[in-house]
Amino acid sequence: MPIDAGSLHFLVGPGIALVVLGILAVFLRWAFASSTPKVTRRPAAEDGLLTRVATLSRKESALALRAVLSDAGIRSTLRYPAPHRADVLVFPEDAARARQLAGTFTNG
Template sequence: MPVGAGSGLHYLVGPAIAFVALGLLALFMRWAFGSGHGRRPSPPATDDGLLTLVATLSRRETALALRAVLSDAGIRSTVRCPAPHRADVLVFPEDAARARSLATSFPG
């Protein structure tokens, strides 16, 4: 049924269409750019950048002790704790061979 120009209803049709269009646009934006609540979380990134993994230990304290041994040998290192009961020791690639030999002789 067409809305006649003489009725007062034709003033409501334009804004109603605009509000419906804005509502649909808002729903689309929420779907497209939402936080993803309820979706599976993405796996953690395993990119070590410039560093090389030389040892994985079960305790952070042991990893810090190995890091001290590496530091005494002049090797720069860092400790990463990606999960409970897991600590990774990382070094620069040029020091990786020496660090691995020290890590294998490490009592921890």
């Protein structure tokens, strides 16, 4: 015997389906949420063990400065935090010498 739901009987099935999908979506969001809160990274002059000694606008310039530092016996690496920006990072014990070399560096 069919259930009489009045004149809106064609909305009962899809309505129940939408409610069940909504409950399922909320449950899955809760179940698979990260247990640790998201931490936004704040810009800092120091990144872990490395210290930023120069920020350049071109990748080629940063690679050239890195080569100059390497010739002076200073280990360095590059980081690209944004488009058209390259940071040169060194260990803290080499930072003063690296900054001195970076100050005299001209890419030409």
